[in-house]
Amino acid sequence: MAQYTTVNGSVALITIQNPPVNALRAAVREGLFNAIQKASSDPLVRSVVLSGQNGTFCGGADIKEFGNVSSMSGPLLVEVFALMETSMKPVVAAIEGFALGGGLELALACHYRIGHSKARVGLPEVNLGLFPGRQVIAGEALKLGLLDRVTDHNTVDTALAFAKSVEGKPLDNRRLGNRPCPPLENMDAFFEEAMKRVRSRARGASAPVVCVQAVRGAATLPFHKGMELEKVLLGTLFNSGQAQASQYCFFAERAGARWSMPSGARWDTCRALSISTAAVIGLGTMGRGITVALARAGLSVVAVETQEHQLAEAQRVVSHMLKGGGQVSYSSDLQAAAEVDLVVEAVFEDMALKEKLFKLLSSICKPGTLLATNTSTLDIDRLASCTRDPQLVVGMHFFAPAHMMRLLEVVYGPRSSPEAVATAMQLGKRMGKVSVAVGNCPGFVGNRMLKPYLEQAYFLLEEGATPELVDAALEEFGFPMGVFRMTDLSGLDVGWRIRKEEGLTGPDVPAGQPTRSRHGHRYSPLGDLMCERGRYGQKSGRGWYLYDKPGGRVARSDPWLRNFLEEYRVRNALVARPIHRQEVLERCLYAIINEGFRILDDGIAASPQNIDAIYVFGYGWPKHRGGPMFYAGQVGLARVLEGLERYHLAHPDVPHLEPSSLLRRLVASGSPPIHKWNQMVKGHRSQL
Numbered sequence: 001m002a003q004y005t006t007v008n009g010s011v012a013l014i015t016i017q018n019p020p021v022n023a024l025r026a027a028v029r030e031g032l033f034n035a036i037q038k039a040s041s042d043p044l045v046r047s048v049v050l051s052g053q054n055g056t057f058c059g060g061a062d063i064k065e066f067g068n069v070s071s072m073s074g075p076l077l078v079e080v081f082a083l084m085e086t087s088m089k090p091v092v093a094a095i096e097g098f099a100l101g102g103g104l105e106l107a108l109a110c111h112y113r114i115g116h117s118k119a120r121v122g123l124p125e126v127n128l129g130l131f132p133g134r135q136v137i138a139g140e141a142l143k144l145g146l147l148d149r150v151t152d153h154n155t156v157d158t159a160l161a162f163a164k165s166v167e168g169k170p171l172d173n174r175r176l177g178n179r180p181c182p183p184l185e186n187m188d189a190f191f192e193e194a195m196k197r198v199r200s201r202a203r204g205a206s207a208p209v210v211c212v213q214a215v216r217g218a219a220t221l222p223f224h225k226g227m228e229l230e231k232v233l234l235g236t237l238f239n240s241g242q243a244q245a246s247q248y249c250f251f252a253e254r255a256g257a258r259w260s261m262p263s264g265a266r267w268d269t270c271r272a273l274s275i276s277t278a279a280v281i282g283l284g285t286m287g288r289g290i291t292v293a294l295a296r297a298g299l300s301v302v303a304v305e306t307q308e309h310q311l312a313e314a315q316r317v318v319s320h321m322l323k324g325g326g327q328v329s330y331s332s333d334l335q336a337a338a339e340v341d342l343v344v345e346a347v348f349e350d351m352a353l354k355e356k357l358f359k360l361l362s363s364i365c366k367p368g369t370l371l372a373t374n375t376s377t378l379d380i381d382r383l384a385s386c387t388r389d390p391q392l393v394v395g396m397h398f399f400a401p402a403h404m405m406r407l408l409e410v411v412y413g414p415r416s417s418p419e420a421v422a423t424a425m426q427l428g429k430r431m432g433k434v435s436v437a438v439g440n441c442p443g444f445v446g447n448r449m450l451k452p453y454l455e456q457a458y459f460l461l462e463e464g465a466t467p468e469l470v471d472a473a474l475e476e477f478g479f480p481m482g483v484f485r486m487t488d489l490s491g492l493d494v495g496w497r498i499r500k501e502e503g504l505t506g507p508d509v510p511a512g513q514p515t516r517s518r519h520g521h522r523y524s525p526l527g528d529l530m531c532e533r534g535r536y537g538q539k540s541g542r543g544w545y546l547y548d549k550p551g552g553r554v555a556r557s558d559p560w561l562r563n564f565l566e567e568y569r570v571r572n573a574l575v576a577r578p579i580h581r582q583e584v585l586e587r588c589l590y591a592i593i594n595e596g597f598r599i600l601d602d603g604i605a606a607s608p609q610n611i612d613a614i615y616v617f618g619y620g621w622p623k624h625r626g627g628p629m630f631y632a633g634q635v636g637l638a639r640v641l642e643g644l645e646r647y648h649l650a651h652p653d654v655p656h657l658e659p660s661s662l663l664r665r666l667v668a669s670g671s672p673p674i675h676k677w678n679q680m681v682k683g684h685r686s687q688l
């Protein structure tokens with residue numbers, strides 16, 4: 001766990017050994033503690049170098065140990081730090097790879113720090129519901145005073161030579177605890193302003209706010225008092241559900257890489273095809289973002305758009321985004337895709353158009369080309385059936401803006417081969433995405449769950465809510481945008497087009513259909529009515545809110561909408577009632593959760609972690625709430641079930657509110673913890 005050797009006669013070299021990231025679990029802490037004691041008591045040792053094996057200093061405390069009583073065994077981290085800091089022999093940290101969280105604290109407890117130029121240091125625990133903040137590269141860390149020296153050579157050798165050079169030198173001013181915090185003018189005003197900004201951005205997350213309190217303590221109190229305050233604050237965070245939720249997200253983010261298919265095919269048994277060239281077809285907003293993402297991942301990309309003016313505009317925008325990096329060529333001819341390894345289709349969301357395109361691509365592309373569609377909801381298998389090799393067809397559902405959003409849904413149809421899925425998943429990794437493999441159904445996982453959410457939001461408007469009220473409740477919960485601001489941003493016409501395709505609105509609706517009912521179920525035509533009036537959201541300057549111009553970003557309440565809703569209610573004999581925020585949250589969120597349980601039961605997602613990763617990384621679900629399925633567990637499955645039953649009783653014509661059979665089974669079996677839910681799924685299959 002901590003290897004001890006003596007080098008150059010007088011330098012003790014301590015190497016942390018705990019792959020893959022040298023996390024500081026109990027055995028490592030114990031090993032470090034013993035090694036420092038040994039170095040202190042060995043008269044031949046005059047200095048110490050601390051490093052990590054395999055080019056990695058330390059990834060911090062072991063997150064798996066959090067909340068686990070066994071982590072209480074062995075010395076505490078602060079005891080290890082204190083032993084190092086008070087050592088009478090200089091301790092030098094040799095930082096390669098990264099020193100993060102407790103890993104950086106370990107380095108700070110050393111008297112000197114030498115970092116490789118490519119090393120990253122930082123305190124990213126805020127992402128785990130603990131404080132503090134961001135990561136920096138060695139050069140910046142040197143400027144900030146976090147490192148004493150940066151090297152391009154062998155870091156451990158450099159540190160060994162450095163340690164030798166400081167043997168016997170006084171250490172008092174090298175001990176962090178002895179260094180006063182530089183005074184700051186207007187300290188109070190500074191922290192008040194910082195707190196105001198952090199609070200407004202934290203959207204209900206405690207860690208960033210508590211972090212400001214801790215930094216204020218560090219800057220204003222004597223060292224030991226600051227440490228005491230930090231301990232108290234850390235305790236409150238550790239015991240908050242938010243830290244658990246964020247730590248759950250850390251593992252959910254990585255769980256998608258261990259994908260499996262109902263056929264039994266798995267991440268560790270399938271080989272990905274080799275992909276070095278790609279074509280992106282259709283250069284609207286999505287196609288442009290996908291081109292950038294693929295080019296940045298090192299693929300040579302040909303971007304194809306048949307409309308010349310759109311092609312020229314896309315070329316300008318993509319070149320600007322890539323800033324000279326990336327290999328992209330442009331063409332208006334589909335033949336340009338003939339020799340590529342991968343095609344990503346990103347044309348208009350129209351089945352007939354996509355079918356025609358897949359038929360054409362299948363005849364143009366060389367055998368073995370992977371054909372991916374960026375559809376957000378259409379049937380992958382229907383597209384596969386238009387091709388020569390249906391096993392080479394998958395969905396690669398990107399999220400706008402595609403070069404920035406972390407999520408990639410990789411959709412497999414019944415005929416997609418494991419190799420095709422492995423290839424798309426590996427590409428996702430190359431692009432730095434959180435990739436999740438999911439089955440084929442309308443809307444896949446993310447958009448299938450979005451449907452009941454939007455539906456509830458519209459129903460709430462019918463019943464008396466306003467977009468402002470619904471959005472405020474959701475934003476207070478932690479979403480970056482409420483549902484109405486979000487749909488204004490993405491465009492109300494997107495859903496309108498899908499509803500027309502589904503025959504829910506437009507000319508295909510049979511004559512005589514009641515306005516607020518489809519197939520015997522409640523339906524709200526509000527979204528359709530908005531689009532019929534040209535209110536598409538931000539792009540048209542008017543949607544659920546008013547914007548100063550088409551494309552404007554600042555949403556204002558619109559008196560027109562208030563009148564429109566009132567008239568609509570009168571026309572449909574609806575009586576507005578006061579709606580409480582709690583009802584907004586329960587109806588919108590429980591509807592998402594309920595669909596999540598159905599998706600699990602149908603085998604469309606392989607685990608609740610996968611669903612949560614999709615919602616956190618693609619739909620803005622707040623990380624400190626852990627994703628919809630984790631949140632359901634935190635609220636209590638029985639309470640969620642009771643809420644759904646109550647709302648379904650009040651709205652029996654809304655099938656999305658009818659509790660899913662899996663939720664009922666879980667509650668009946670005593671609401672087991674989330675990692676056991678898969679055992680209750682129909683035709684259970686384990687993903688891990």
Ligand SMILES: CCC/C=C/C(=O)SCCNC(=O)CCNC(=O)[C@H](O)C(C)(C)COP(=O)([O-])OP(=O)([O-])OC[C@H]1O[C@@H](n2cnc3c(N)ncnc32)[C@H](O)[C@@H]1OP(=O)([O-])[O-]
Nearest residue numbers: 020021023059060061062063064100101102103124125254
């Ligand atoms: C006590 C209070 C004070 C201290 C608090 C802290 O230190 S809090 C901690 C502060 N530290 C942080 O917040 C750093 C969190 N970690 C990271 O940011 C990144 O993992 C990385 C940059 C270290 C490596 O990135 P990369 O892309 O090279 O690799 P990758 O990300 O794929 O991970 C590989 C494997 O290692 C696993 N694993 C990783 N870290 C930990 C851990 N600390 N623990 C346990 N496990 C950890 C990870 O789950 C994965 O396992 P899998 O799926 O293979 O079974």
